[in-house]
Amino acid sequence: MSDQFDVIVIGGGPGGYVAAIRAAQLGFKTLCVDNFVGKNGKPALGGTCLNVGCIPSKAVLDSSKHFWQMQHYNVHGISFENPRIDVPAMIARKDKIVKQLTGGIAQLFKANKVTVAHATGTLLADKHVQLTAPDGKTATVQGQHIILAPGSVPISIPNVSIDNTYILDNAGALDLTETPKRLGVIGAGVIGLELGSVWNRLGSDVMVFEAMDTFLAAADQAIAKQALREMKKQGLDIRLATFVKQAEVKDGRVHVTIEHNGEQTTEVFDRLLVAVGRKPNTQGLLAPDAGVDLTDRGHIQVDEQCRTSVPGVWAIGDAVRGPMLAHKASEEGIAVAERIAGQHPHLDLDTVPFVIYTEPEIAWVGQTEEQLKAAGVEYKAGSFPFAANGRALAMNEPQGMVKMLADANTDEILGVHIFGPGASELIAECVVAMEFKGCAEDLARIIHAHPTLSEAVHEAALNVDKRAIHRAN
Ligand code: FAD
Numbered sequence: 001m002s003d004q005f006d007v008i009v010i011g012g013g014p015g016g017y018v019a020a021i022r023a024a025q026l027g028f029k030t031l032c033v034d035n036f037v038g039k040n041g042k043p044a045l046g047g048t049c050l051n052v053g054c055i056p057s058k059a060v061l062d063s064s065k066h067f068w069q070m071q072h073y074n075v076h077g078i079s080f081e082n083p084r085i086d087v088p089a090m091i092a093r094k095d096k097i098v099k100q101l102t103g104g105i106a107q108l109f110k111a112n113k114v115t116v117a118h119a120t121g122t123l124l125a126d127k128h129v130q131l132t133a134p135d136g137k138t139a140t141v142q143g144q145h146i147i148l149a150p151g152s153v154p155i156s157i158p159n160v161s162i163d164n165t166y167i168l169d170n171a172g173a174l175d176l177t178e179t180p181k182r183l184g185v186i187g188a189g190v191i192g193l194e195l196g197s198v199w200n201r202l203g204s205d206v207m208v209f210e211a212m213d214t215f216l217a218a219a220d221q222a223i224a225k226q227a228l229r230e231m232k233k234q235g236l237d238i239r240l241a242t243f244v245k246q247a248e249v250k251d252g253r254v255h256v257t258i259e260h261n262g263e264q265t266t267e268v269f270d271r272l273l274v275a276v277g278r279k280p281n282t283q284g285l286l287a288p289d290a291g292v293d294l295t296d297r298g299h300i301q302v303d304e305q306c307r308t309s310v311p312g313v314w315a316i317g318d319a320v321r322g323p324m325l326a327h328k329a330s331e332e333g334i335a336v337a338e339r340i341a342g343q344h345p346h347l348d349l350d351t352v353p354f355v356i357y358t359e360p361e362i363a364w365v366g367q368t369e370e371q372l373k374a375a376g377v378e379y380k381a382g383s384f385p386f387a388a389n390g391r392a393l394a395m396n397e398p399q400g401m402v403k404m405l406a407d408a409n410t411d412e413i414l415g416v417h418i419f420g421p422g423a424s425e426l427i428a429e430c431v432v433a434m435e436f437k438g439c440a441e442d443l444a445r446i447i448h449a450h451p452t453l454s455e456a457v458h459e460a461a462l463n464v465d466k467r468a469i470h471r472a473n
Protein backbone atom coordinates (compact mmCIF):
# COMPACT_ATOMS: atom_id res chain seq x y z
CA MET A 1 0.00 0.00 0.00
CA SER A 2 1.21 3.49 -0.91
CA ASP A 3 1.91 5.86 1.98
CA GLN A 4 0.62 8.99 0.20
CA PHE A 5 -3.06 9.70 -0.51
CA ASP A 6 -5.11 12.65 -1.67
CA VAL A 7 -7.81 11.87 0.89
CA ILE A 8 -7.64 9.68 3.99
CA VAL A 9 -10.96 8.93 5.70
CA ILE A 10 -10.85 7.62 9.27
CA GLY A 11 -14.06 5.66 9.91
CA GLY A 12 -16.08 3.44 7.58
CA GLY A 13 -19.63 4.22 8.80
CA PRO A 14 -22.27 6.01 6.70
CA GLY A 15 -20.29 9.24 7.10
CA GLY A 16 -16.86 7.82 6.25
CA TYR A 17 -17.65 5.21 3.59
CA VAL A 18 -19.88 7.61 1.66
CA ALA A 19 -17.21 10.35 1.85
CA ALA A 20 -14.59 7.88 0.58
CA ILE A 21 -16.73 6.78 -2.38
CA ARG A 22 -17.55 10.37 -3.34
CA ALA A 23 -13.88 11.41 -3.02
CA ALA A 24 -12.84 8.52 -5.28
CA GLN A 25 -15.59 9.42 -7.80
CA LEU A 26 -14.08 12.90 -7.92
CA GLY A 27 -10.73 11.42 -8.90
CA PHE A 28 -8.92 11.47 -5.56
CA LYS A 29 -6.58 8.67 -4.49
CA THR A 30 -8.52 7.66 -1.37
CA LEU A 31 -7.84 5.51 1.68
CA CYS A 32 -10.57 4.52 4.17
CA VAL A 33 -9.34 3.33 7.57
CA ASP A 34 -11.84 1.45 9.74
CA ASN A 35 -11.48 -0.72 12.83
CA PHE A 36 -14.97 -2.22 13.22
CA VAL A 37 -15.03 -5.96 13.88
CA GLY A 38 -18.25 -7.79 12.99
CA LYS A 39 -20.02 -10.50 14.96
CA ASN A 40 -17.96 -13.18 13.16
CA GLY A 41 -14.69 -11.57 14.35
CA LYS A 42 -13.88 -10.27 10.86
CA PRO A 43 -13.53 -6.64 9.66
CA ALA A 44 -16.92 -5.20 8.72
CA LEU A 45 -17.45 -1.88 6.95
CA GLY A 46 -20.55 0.27 7.51
CA GLY A 47 -19.91 1.33 11.12
CA THR A 48 -22.62 1.47 13.75
CA CYS A 49 -25.39 2.00 11.21
CA LEU A 50 -24.96 -1.18 9.20
CA ASN A 51 -23.59 -3.47 11.91
CA VAL A 52 -25.38 -2.62 15.15
CA GLY A 53 -27.68 0.32 14.39
CA CYS A 54 -30.11 1.42 11.69
CA ILE A 55 -30.19 -1.69 9.53
CA PRO A 56 -30.22 -4.55 12.08
CA SER A 57 -32.71 -2.67 14.26
CA LYS A 58 -35.07 -2.22 11.31
CA ALA A 59 -34.69 -5.91 10.37
CA VAL A 60 -35.87 -7.05 13.81
CA LEU A 61 -38.49 -4.29 13.95
CA ASP A 62 -39.97 -5.68 10.78
CA SER A 63 -39.87 -9.29 12.01
CA SER A 64 -41.54 -8.32 15.27
CA LYS A 65 -44.18 -6.32 13.38
CA HIS A 66 -45.09 -9.39 11.29
CA PHE A 67 -45.32 -11.51 14.44
CA TRP A 68 -47.56 -8.96 16.16
CA GLN A 69 -49.76 -8.47 13.08
CA MET A 70 -50.30 -12.22 12.71
CA GLN A 71 -51.91 -12.17 16.12
CA HIS A 72 -54.22 -9.34 15.08
CA TYR A 73 -55.22 -10.46 11.57
CA ASN A 74 -58.64 -11.65 12.74
CA VAL A 75 -59.92 -8.17 11.92
CA HIS A 76 -59.29 -9.10 8.26
CA GLY A 77 -61.04 -12.44 8.75
CA ILE A 78 -57.69 -14.28 8.78
CA SER A 79 -56.77 -16.47 11.70
CA PHE A 80 -53.66 -18.39 12.69
CA GLU A 81 -53.30 -20.92 15.42
CA ASN A 82 -50.60 -20.07 17.93
CA PRO A 83 -48.02 -18.17 15.87
CA ARG A 84 -44.58 -18.74 17.39
CA ILE A 85 -41.39 -16.75 17.10
CA ASP A 86 -38.06 -18.47 16.53
CA VAL A 87 -35.72 -15.80 17.92
CA PRO A 88 -32.44 -17.37 16.67
CA ALA A 89 -33.97 -17.58 13.14
CA MET A 90 -35.04 -13.93 13.37
CA ILE A 91 -31.52 -12.90 14.47
CA ALA A 92 -29.95 -15.05 11.72
CA ARG A 93 -32.09 -13.20 9.12
CA LYS A 94 -30.90 -9.90 10.59
CA ASP A 95 -27.26 -11.09 10.44
CA LYS A 96 -27.68 -12.10 6.80
CA ILE A 97 -28.93 -8.62 5.85
CA VAL A 98 -26.03 -7.02 7.75
CA LYS A 99 -23.52 -9.30 5.99
CA GLN A 100 -25.02 -8.54 2.59
CA LEU A 101 -24.85 -4.78 3.12
CA THR A 102 -21.42 -4.60 4.77
CA GLY A 103 -20.02 -6.89 2.03
CA GLY A 104 -21.67 -4.59 -0.50
CA ILE A 105 -19.60 -1.66 0.74
CA ALA A 106 -16.39 -3.65 0.28
CA GLN A 107 -17.50 -4.24 -3.34
CA LEU A 108 -18.35 -0.57 -3.84
CA PHE A 109 -14.89 0.35 -2.54
CA LYS A 110 -13.34 -2.03 -5.04
CA ALA A 111 -15.44 -0.67 -7.91
CA ASN A 112 -14.51 2.91 -7.00
CA LYS A 113 -10.82 2.07 -6.31
CA VAL A 114 -10.95 3.11 -2.65
CA THR A 115 -8.10 1.51 -0.69
CA VAL A 116 -9.19 0.02 2.66
CA ALA A 117 -7.10 -0.50 5.78
CA HIS A 118 -8.51 -2.50 8.67
CA ALA A 119 -6.73 -0.60 11.42
CA THR A 120 -7.18 2.09 14.03
CA GLY A 121 -6.23 5.46 12.60
CA THR A 122 -4.62 8.10 14.79
CA LEU A 123 -4.14 11.58 13.41
CA LEU A 124 -0.61 12.88 13.98
CA ALA A 125 0.81 16.32 13.15
CA ASP A 126 1.01 17.52 9.53
CA LYS A 127 -1.82 15.27 8.27
CA HIS A 128 0.09 12.06 8.95
CA VAL A 129 -2.03 9.15 10.14
CA GLN A 130 -0.68 6.24 12.14
CA LEU A 131 -2.38 2.94 11.31
CA THR A 132 -2.39 0.34 14.06
CA ALA A 133 -3.41 -3.11 12.82
CA PRO A 134 -5.20 -5.58 15.12
CA ASP A 135 -1.88 -7.45 15.57
CA GLY A 136 -0.29 -4.23 16.87
CA LYS A 137 1.83 -3.55 13.74
CA THR A 138 1.96 0.12 12.81
CA ALA A 139 2.47 2.09 9.61
CA THR A 140 2.28 5.79 8.81
CA VAL A 141 0.52 7.34 5.82
CA GLN A 142 -0.03 10.94 4.81
CA GLY A 143 -2.97 12.67 3.12
CA GLN A 144 -3.49 16.02 1.45
CA HIS A 145 -6.86 15.98 3.18
CA ILE A 146 -8.08 13.99 6.16
CA ILE A 147 -11.76 13.33 6.92
CA LEU A 148 -12.44 12.26 10.50
CA ALA A 149 -15.60 10.11 10.74
CA PRO A 150 -15.16 8.05 13.92
CA GLY A 151 -18.85 8.01 14.86
CA SER A 152 -20.18 7.54 18.37
CA VAL A 153 -20.38 5.03 21.21
CA PRO A 154 -23.08 4.45 23.85
CA ILE A 155 -23.00 6.61 26.99
CA SER A 156 -22.82 4.63 30.22
CA ILE A 157 -24.29 5.67 33.54
CA PRO A 158 -22.84 5.20 37.04
CA ASN A 159 -23.54 1.93 38.85
CA VAL A 160 -24.85 0.20 35.72
CA SER A 161 -22.17 -1.80 33.93
CA ILE A 162 -22.92 -3.20 30.52
CA ASP A 163 -21.88 -6.87 30.16
CA ASN A 164 -24.00 -7.60 27.05
CA THR A 165 -25.24 -10.76 28.72
CA TYR A 166 -27.71 -9.35 31.22
CA ILE A 167 -27.15 -5.59 30.98
CA LEU A 168 -27.17 -4.68 27.31
CA ASP A 169 -26.32 -1.85 24.96
CA ASN A 170 -27.77 -1.64 21.43
CA ALA A 171 -25.47 -4.40 20.14
CA GLY A 172 -26.52 -6.80 22.92
CA ALA A 173 -30.22 -6.01 22.52
CA LEU A 174 -29.96 -6.87 18.80
CA ASP A 175 -28.45 -10.29 19.55
CA LEU A 176 -30.67 -11.86 22.20
CA THR A 177 -31.24 -15.56 21.66
CA GLU A 178 -34.63 -15.66 23.36
CA THR A 179 -37.36 -13.23 24.34
CA PRO A 180 -36.74 -12.02 27.89
CA LYS A 181 -39.81 -12.48 30.07
CA ARG A 182 -39.21 -9.04 31.67
CA LEU A 183 -37.10 -6.41 29.94
CA GLY A 184 -36.10 -3.16 31.63
CA VAL A 185 -35.06 -0.21 29.44
CA ILE A 186 -33.22 2.88 30.67
CA GLY A 187 -34.05 5.84 28.40
CA ALA A 188 -37.29 6.50 26.48
CA GLY A 189 -35.32 7.91 23.54
CA VAL A 190 -35.08 6.56 20.02
CA ILE A 191 -33.23 3.31 20.81
CA GLY A 192 -35.24 2.60 23.97
CA LEU A 193 -38.55 2.99 22.13
CA GLU A 194 -37.53 1.15 18.96
CA LEU A 195 -35.86 -1.84 20.63
CA GLY A 196 -38.23 -1.78 23.62
CA SER A 197 -41.17 -2.14 21.22
CA VAL A 198 -39.45 -4.96 19.29
CA TRP A 199 -39.19 -7.12 22.39
CA ASN A 200 -42.61 -6.00 23.62
CA ARG A 201 -44.16 -7.21 20.36
CA LEU A 202 -42.29 -10.50 20.71
CA GLY A 203 -43.82 -11.06 24.14
CA SER A 204 -41.59 -9.34 26.74
CA ASP A 205 -43.07 -7.41 29.58
CA VAL A 206 -41.24 -4.10 28.97
CA MET A 207 -40.77 -1.30 31.49
CA VAL A 208 -39.04 1.91 30.33
CA PHE A 209 -37.43 4.37 32.77
CA GLU A 210 -37.03 7.94 31.53
CA ALA A 211 -35.29 10.62 33.59
CA MET A 212 -37.17 13.53 31.99
CA ASP A 213 -40.74 14.31 32.95
CA THR A 214 -41.57 15.07 29.30
CA PHE A 215 -41.97 12.23 26.79
CA LEU A 216 -39.92 12.74 23.59
CA ALA A 217 -39.01 16.31 24.52
CA ALA A 218 -37.50 17.00 21.07
CA ALA A 219 -40.72 16.09 19.24
CA ASP A 220 -43.82 18.24 18.78
CA GLN A 221 -45.73 17.64 22.00
CA ALA A 222 -49.12 17.07 20.32
CA ILE A 223 -47.50 14.17 18.45
CA ALA A 224 -45.55 12.99 21.51
CA LYS A 225 -48.76 12.83 23.60
CA GLN A 226 -50.52 10.69 20.97
CA ALA A 227 -47.46 8.44 20.67
CA LEU A 228 -47.20 7.98 24.44
CA ARG A 229 -50.86 7.03 24.67
CA GLU A 230 -50.52 4.52 21.83
CA MET A 231 -47.31 2.96 23.15
CA LYS A 232 -48.82 2.51 26.60
CA LYS A 233 -51.83 0.87 24.91
CA GLN A 234 -49.42 -1.50 23.14
CA GLY A 235 -48.09 -2.57 26.54
CA LEU A 236 -44.92 -0.49 27.06
CA ASP A 237 -44.90 0.52 30.71
CA ILE A 238 -43.22 3.95 30.40
CA ARG A 239 -42.22 5.61 33.67
CA LEU A 240 -41.32 9.30 33.29
CA ALA A 241 -39.27 11.31 35.81
CA THR A 242 -37.72 8.06 36.99
CA PHE A 243 -33.99 7.72 37.66
CA VAL A 244 -32.05 4.50 37.74
CA LYS A 245 -29.68 4.58 40.71
CA GLN A 246 -28.07 1.18 40.28
CA ALA A 247 -28.35 -2.18 38.51
CA GLU A 248 -26.94 -5.40 39.87
CA VAL A 249 -26.95 -8.92 38.45
CA LYS A 250 -27.93 -11.49 41.09
CA ASP A 251 -28.73 -15.14 40.35
CA GLY A 252 -29.16 -14.48 36.65
CA ARG A 253 -31.55 -11.54 37.02
CA VAL A 254 -31.02 -7.80 37.00
CA HIS A 255 -32.09 -5.92 40.13
CA VAL A 256 -32.66 -2.28 39.29
CA THR A 257 -32.97 0.41 41.94
CA ILE A 258 -35.09 3.31 40.70
CA GLU A 259 -36.04 6.64 42.20
CA HIS A 260 -39.29 8.46 41.48
CA ASN A 261 -40.51 11.48 43.48
CA GLY A 262 -37.73 10.92 46.01
CA GLU A 263 -38.82 7.33 46.71
CA GLN A 264 -36.59 4.34 45.92
CA THR A 265 -37.94 0.97 44.81
CA THR A 266 -36.48 -2.11 43.11
CA GLU A 267 -37.63 -3.85 39.92
CA VAL A 268 -36.23 -7.19 38.78
CA PHE A 269 -35.72 -8.02 35.09
CA ASP A 270 -34.33 -10.84 32.97
CA ARG A 271 -32.45 -8.32 30.84
CA LEU A 272 -31.81 -4.57 31.05
CA LEU A 273 -31.17 -2.33 28.00
CA VAL A 274 -29.22 0.88 28.58
CA ALA A 275 -30.11 3.49 25.94
CA VAL A 276 -29.33 6.88 27.46
CA GLY A 277 -27.69 8.51 24.45
CA ARG A 278 -24.38 8.30 22.57
CA LYS A 279 -21.16 10.31 22.67
CA PRO A 280 -18.48 11.08 20.06
CA ASN A 281 -15.95 8.28 19.66
CA THR A 282 -12.67 10.18 19.75
CA GLN A 283 -10.69 7.78 21.94
CA GLY A 284 -7.31 7.07 20.30
CA LEU A 285 -8.19 9.23 17.29
CA LEU A 286 -6.03 12.28 17.92
CA ALA A 287 -2.36 12.36 18.91
CA PRO A 288 -1.51 15.19 21.36
CA ASP A 289 0.14 17.19 18.55
CA ALA A 290 -2.68 16.63 15.99
CA GLY A 291 -3.95 20.13 16.72
CA VAL A 292 -7.66 19.32 16.30
CA ASP A 293 -9.86 21.06 18.90
CA LEU A 294 -12.72 19.33 20.70
CA THR A 295 -15.76 21.13 22.17
CA ASP A 296 -16.43 20.99 25.90
CA ARG A 297 -19.03 18.26 25.13
CA GLY A 298 -16.36 16.12 23.44
CA HIS A 299 -17.40 16.72 19.82
CA ILE A 300 -14.77 17.49 17.19
CA GLN A 301 -15.05 21.24 16.72
CA VAL A 302 -16.10 22.14 13.16
CA ASP A 303 -17.48 25.14 11.32
CA GLU A 304 -20.65 24.93 9.21
CA GLN A 305 -18.60 23.40 6.38
CA CYS A 306 -17.10 20.64 8.58
CA ARG A 307 -13.62 22.23 8.74
CA THR A 308 -11.72 21.46 11.97
CA SER A 309 -9.15 23.74 13.59
CA VAL A 310 -6.44 22.21 11.33
CA PRO A 311 -6.50 23.28 7.64
CA GLY A 312 -7.11 20.23 5.44
CA VAL A 313 -8.59 18.19 8.29
CA TRP A 314 -12.38 17.81 8.19
CA ALA A 315 -14.85 16.01 10.48
CA ILE A 316 -18.34 14.66 9.89
CA GLY A 317 -21.14 12.51 11.30
CA ASP A 318 -21.92 11.59 14.89
CA ALA A 319 -18.57 12.96 16.11
CA VAL A 320 -19.55 16.56 15.26
CA ARG A 321 -22.44 18.87 16.21
CA GLY A 322 -25.95 18.22 14.92
CA PRO A 323 -28.23 15.20 15.05
CA MET A 324 -26.69 11.73 15.29
CA LEU A 325 -28.31 10.36 12.14
CA ALA A 326 -26.91 8.23 9.32
CA HIS A 327 -28.34 10.39 6.52
CA LYS A 328 -26.88 13.55 8.08
CA ALA A 329 -23.45 11.84 8.34
CA SER A 330 -23.59 10.68 4.70
CA GLU A 331 -24.61 14.08 3.32
CA GLU A 332 -21.81 15.75 5.28
CA GLY A 333 -19.39 13.18 3.80
CA ILE A 334 -20.51 13.98 0.25
CA ALA A 335 -20.37 17.74 0.88
CA VAL A 336 -16.82 17.55 2.31
CA ALA A 337 -15.52 15.46 -0.62
CA GLU A 338 -17.04 17.99 -3.01
CA ARG A 339 -15.55 20.95 -1.10
CA ILE A 340 -12.12 19.30 -1.31
CA ALA A 341 -12.70 19.15 -5.08
CA GLY A 342 -13.38 22.91 -5.11
CA GLN A 343 -17.15 22.58 -5.50
CA HIS A 344 -19.67 24.54 -3.42
CA PRO A 345 -22.22 22.08 -2.04
CA HIS A 346 -24.91 23.28 0.32
CA LEU A 347 -26.26 21.34 3.29
CA ASP A 348 -29.27 22.54 5.27
CA LEU A 349 -29.26 21.05 8.75
CA ASP A 350 -32.66 22.72 9.40
CA THR A 351 -34.39 20.28 7.06
CA VAL A 352 -32.87 17.01 8.29
CA PRO A 353 -35.77 14.55 8.69
CA PHE A 354 -36.09 12.63 11.98
CA VAL A 355 -37.79 9.25 12.14
CA ILE A 356 -38.53 6.98 15.08
CA TYR A 357 -39.39 3.54 13.78
CA THR A 358 -42.02 2.57 16.32
CA GLU A 359 -45.36 1.22 15.18
CA PRO A 360 -46.86 3.51 14.02
CA GLU A 361 -43.82 5.57 13.07
CA ILE A 362 -43.03 9.10 14.24
CA ALA A 363 -41.39 11.46 11.73
CA TRP A 364 -40.77 15.15 11.56
CA VAL A 365 -38.89 17.92 9.80
CA GLY A 366 -38.40 21.53 10.83
CA GLN A 367 -39.63 23.22 13.95
CA THR A 368 -42.11 22.09 16.58
CA GLU A 369 -44.99 24.23 17.80
CA GLU A 370 -43.14 24.61 21.13
CA GLN A 371 -40.02 25.96 19.34
CA LEU A 372 -42.07 28.43 17.28
CA LYS A 373 -43.86 29.69 20.41
CA ALA A 374 -40.55 30.08 22.27
CA ALA A 375 -39.06 32.01 19.34
CA GLY A 376 -42.14 34.27 19.12
CA VAL A 377 -42.83 33.27 15.50
CA GLU A 378 -46.40 33.84 14.32
CA TYR A 379 -47.64 30.60 12.82
CA LYS A 380 -50.74 28.78 11.59
CA ALA A 381 -51.33 25.07 12.29
CA GLY A 382 -53.22 22.46 10.30
CA SER A 383 -53.71 18.80 11.06
CA PHE A 384 -55.43 15.70 9.75
CA PRO A 385 -56.11 12.42 11.58
CA PHE A 386 -55.36 9.11 9.88
CA ALA A 387 -58.72 7.93 11.28
CA ALA A 388 -60.30 10.03 8.48
CA ASN A 389 -57.96 8.69 5.75
CA GLY A 390 -59.51 5.92 3.65
CA ARG A 391 -56.23 4.10 2.98
CA ALA A 392 -55.26 4.06 6.67
CA LEU A 393 -58.66 2.58 7.52
CA ALA A 394 -58.33 -0.01 4.75
CA MET A 395 -54.95 -0.96 6.24
CA ASN A 396 -56.48 -1.09 9.73
CA GLU A 397 -53.89 1.49 10.85
CA PRO A 398 -56.00 4.55 11.77
CA GLN A 399 -53.83 5.83 14.66
CA GLY A 400 -52.11 9.22 14.58
CA MET A 401 -52.16 12.38 12.52
CA VAL A 402 -50.24 14.78 10.29
CA LYS A 403 -49.62 18.23 11.75
CA MET A 404 -48.30 21.09 9.63
CA LEU A 405 -47.01 24.45 10.83
CA ALA A 406 -46.71 27.41 8.48
CA ASP A 407 -45.67 31.04 8.83
CA ALA A 408 -48.77 33.13 9.63
CA ASN A 409 -47.72 35.86 7.21
CA THR A 410 -45.92 34.13 4.34
CA ASP A 411 -47.50 30.64 4.59
CA GLU A 412 -44.00 29.06 4.28
CA ILE A 413 -43.94 25.60 5.85
CA LEU A 414 -41.94 25.72 9.11
CA GLY A 415 -42.43 22.16 10.31
CA VAL A 416 -44.32 18.94 9.64
CA HIS A 417 -44.92 16.31 12.32
CA ILE A 418 -46.37 12.90 11.61
CA PHE A 419 -47.39 10.03 13.86
CA GLY A 420 -48.96 7.29 11.82
CA PRO A 421 -48.55 4.58 9.19
CA GLY A 422 -45.76 5.18 6.69
CA ALA A 423 -44.60 8.37 8.45
CA SER A 424 -40.97 7.63 7.47
CA GLU A 425 -41.91 7.77 3.77
CA LEU A 426 -44.51 10.55 4.00
CA ILE A 427 -42.02 12.96 5.55
CA ALA A 428 -39.91 12.98 2.34
CA GLU A 429 -42.51 15.06 0.49
CA CYS A 430 -42.48 17.59 3.33
CA VAL A 431 -38.65 17.78 3.30
CA VAL A 432 -38.71 18.52 -0.43
CA ALA A 433 -41.40 21.18 0.06
CA MET A 434 -39.38 22.85 2.83
CA GLU A 435 -36.10 22.67 0.86
CA PHE A 436 -37.84 24.53 -1.96
CA LYS A 437 -39.23 27.07 0.57
CA GLY A 438 -42.69 25.73 -0.23
CA CYS A 439 -45.89 27.02 1.35
CA ALA A 440 -48.77 25.04 2.84
CA GLU A 441 -50.72 26.34 -0.18
CA ASP A 442 -48.25 24.58 -2.52
CA LEU A 443 -48.90 21.18 -0.90
CA ALA A 444 -52.62 21.96 -0.76
CA ARG A 445 -52.69 22.59 -4.55
CA ILE A 446 -50.63 19.50 -5.54
CA ILE A 447 -52.67 16.47 -6.66
CA HIS A 448 -52.12 13.48 -4.35
CA ALA A 449 -53.16 10.01 -5.49
CA HIS A 450 -56.30 8.48 -4.00
CA PRO A 451 -56.50 6.45 -1.87
CA THR A 452 -53.08 6.99 -0.29
CA LEU A 453 -51.67 7.91 3.09
CA SER A 454 -50.17 11.00 1.44
CA GLU A 455 -53.69 12.46 1.24
CA ALA A 456 -53.35 13.06 4.99
CA VAL A 457 -50.41 15.41 4.25
CA HIS A 458 -52.54 17.12 1.58
CA GLU A 459 -55.48 17.54 3.97
CA ALA A 460 -53.24 18.85 6.77
CA ALA A 461 -51.95 21.47 4.30
CA LEU A 462 -55.55 22.39 3.41
CA ASN A 463 -56.41 22.57 7.11
CA VAL A 464 -53.66 25.18 7.65
CA ASP A 465 -56.04 27.46 5.71
CA LYS A 466 -59.08 25.84 7.36
CA ARG A 467 -60.35 24.34 4.12
CA ALA A 468 -59.72 20.61 4.59
CA ILE A 469 -62.42 18.58 2.87
CA HIS A 470 -62.57 15.39 4.93
CA ARG A 471 -62.57 16.92 8.42
CA ALA A 472 -64.37 19.77 10.11
CA ASN A 473 -62.23 22.87 10.07
P1 FAD B 1 -20.42 5.25 12.73
O1 FAD B 1 -21.50 4.61 11.97
O2 FAD B 1 -20.39 5.07 14.20
O3 FAD B 1 -19.06 4.73 12.08
C1 FAD B 1 -17.81 5.07 12.59
C2 FAD B 1 -16.83 3.98 12.19
O4 FAD B 1 -15.52 4.43 12.47
C3 FAD B 1 -16.99 2.69 12.98
O5 FAD B 1 -16.86 1.59 12.11
C4 FAD B 1 -15.83 2.72 13.97
O6 FAD B 1 -15.42 1.43 14.36
C5 FAD B 1 -14.79 3.43 13.14
N1 FAD B 1 -13.75 4.13 13.92
C6 FAD B 1 -13.88 4.94 14.98
N2 FAD B 1 -12.68 5.44 15.35
C7 FAD B 1 -11.78 4.92 14.51
C8 FAD B 1 -10.37 5.05 14.38
N3 FAD B 1 -9.67 5.83 15.20
N4 FAD B 1 -9.75 4.35 13.41
C9 FAD B 1 -10.46 3.56 12.55
N5 FAD B 1 -11.77 3.41 12.63
C10 FAD B 1 -12.43 4.08 13.58
N6 FAD B 1 -29.64 6.69 12.32
C11 FAD B 1 -30.54 6.90 11.35
O7 FAD B 1 -30.43 7.86 10.58
N7 FAD B 1 -31.62 6.05 11.18
C12 FAD B 1 -31.81 4.99 11.98
O8 FAD B 1 -32.76 4.25 11.81
C13 FAD B 1 -30.87 4.75 13.01
N8 FAD B 1 -31.01 3.69 13.83
C14 FAD B 1 -30.07 3.46 14.79
C15 FAD B 1 -30.25 2.37 15.64
C16 FAD B 1 -29.33 2.12 16.64
C17 FAD B 1 -29.53 0.92 17.54
C18 FAD B 1 -28.19 2.96 16.78
C19 FAD B 1 -27.15 2.67 17.82
C20 FAD B 1 -28.01 4.04 15.95
C21 FAD B 1 -28.95 4.31 14.96
N9 FAD B 1 -28.84 5.41 14.12
C22 FAD B 1 -29.78 5.64 13.15
C23 FAD B 1 -27.71 6.35 14.22
C24 FAD B 1 -26.66 6.01 13.15
O9 FAD B 1 -26.23 4.69 13.34
C25 FAD B 1 -25.49 6.98 13.28
O10 FAD B 1 -25.96 8.31 13.20
C26 FAD B 1 -24.50 6.74 12.14
O11 FAD B 1 -24.02 5.42 12.16
C27 FAD B 1 -23.33 7.72 12.25
O12 FAD B 1 -22.44 7.49 11.21
P2 FAD B 1 -20.88 7.80 11.37
O13 FAD B 1 -20.28 7.45 10.06
O14 FAD B 1 -20.71 9.17 11.89
O15 FAD B 1 -20.36 6.84 12.49
Ligand code: NAD
Binds near residue numbers: 212355
Ligand atom coordinates in the same frame (compact mmCIF):
# COMPACT_ATOMS: atom_id res chain seq x y z
P1 NAD C 1 -31.59 9.50 22.90
O1 NAD C 1 -30.88 10.74 23.16
O2 NAD C 1 -32.55 9.40 21.78
O3 NAD C 1 -32.44 9.11 24.21
C1 NAD C 1 -31.86 8.91 25.46
C2 NAD C 1 -32.95 9.08 26.51
O4 NAD C 1 -32.42 8.64 27.74
C3 NAD C 1 -33.37 10.54 26.69
O5 NAD C 1 -34.77 10.63 26.66
C4 NAD C 1 -32.81 10.90 28.07
O6 NAD C 1 -33.59 11.83 28.75
C5 NAD C 1 -32.82 9.54 28.74
N1 NAD C 1 -31.85 9.42 29.84
C6 NAD C 1 -30.58 9.88 29.86
N2 NAD C 1 -29.98 9.51 31.03
C7 NAD C 1 -30.91 8.81 31.72
C8 NAD C 1 -30.90 8.16 32.98
N3 NAD C 1 -29.82 8.16 33.74
N4 NAD C 1 -32.02 7.51 33.38
C9 NAD C 1 -33.14 7.50 32.59
N5 NAD C 1 -33.20 8.11 31.39
C10 NAD C 1 -32.09 8.75 30.96
O7 NAD C 1 -30.48 8.37 22.84
P2 NAD C 1 -30.51 6.87 22.32
O8 NAD C 1 -31.89 6.34 22.30
O9 NAD C 1 -29.47 6.16 23.11
O10 NAD C 1 -30.02 7.03 20.82
C11 NAD C 1 -28.72 7.57 20.56
C12 NAD C 1 -28.67 8.24 19.23
O11 NAD C 1 -28.81 7.31 18.19
C13 NAD C 1 -29.78 9.26 19.07
O12 NAD C 1 -29.20 10.54 19.14
C14 NAD C 1 -30.35 9.03 17.72
O13 NAD C 1 -30.13 10.15 16.89
C15 NAD C 1 -29.60 7.85 17.16
N6 NAD C 1 -30.61 6.87 16.74
C16 NAD C 1 -31.43 7.22 15.71
C17 NAD C 1 -32.43 6.36 15.33
C18 NAD C 1 -33.35 6.76 14.23
O14 NAD C 1 -33.02 7.68 13.51
N7 NAD C 1 -34.48 6.10 14.06
C19 NAD C 1 -32.59 5.14 15.97
C20 NAD C 1 -31.75 4.84 17.03
C21 NAD C 1 -30.75 5.71 17.40
